[in-house]
Amino acid sequence: MPVGRDQKQHLELTRDIAIKMNETFGEILKLPEPRIHAKTATVPGLDGQKMSKSYGNTIDIFAEEKEMRKRVMSIVTDSTPVEARKDPAASSIFQLFSLVATPEEVAAMRAAFREGGTGYGDFKKQLFARLWEFFAPMRQRRNEILAQPGYIDEVLAKGAAHANAIANEVMARVRSAVGLR
Secondary structure (H helix, E strand, O other): OEOOHHHHHHHHHHHHHHHHHHHHHOOOOOOOOOEOOOOOOOOEOOOOOEOOHHHOOOOOOOOOHHHHHHHHHOOOOOOOOOOOOOOHHHOHHHHHHHHHOOHHHHHHHHHHHHHOOOOHHHHHHHHHHHHHHHOHHHHHHHHHHHOOOOHHHHHHHHHHHHHHHHHHHHHHHHHHHHOOO
């Protein structure tokens, strides 16, 4: 199950409960395994903290171009001069760029950071351009979905039916194992 680093504790609690149930009543539950991808375990926000709506440091991928550009350009940076070398690993700009760029683009930006001579404003512009391009298909698909009245409700209903069917099977096993049937 793919999770971020801050959700791992919830998965561990679920595993503990499943292990205890399995030890007590036999193998009735599958143990969830966390899949935390190092690259996306913690996505940095505009202020360098983890990205979170509650922190107000997110980039809305469905925002209008002007608003998204404004958010990207507001990423907090230090006062390192343009001509100075910069540490890409310490930069939210570089970390975000790495999530959406090709390996060649990432290598080029890393080299530019280390070389010096490029300011954070230019890196932010590169980040915005890459984000805008990367999420273009998602924005297009969102617009297509929003143009279809009832589509979202239909998908949610199908998903709920599928999830309920799976949950009912699991709960039947649990009830039977613990003697509630």
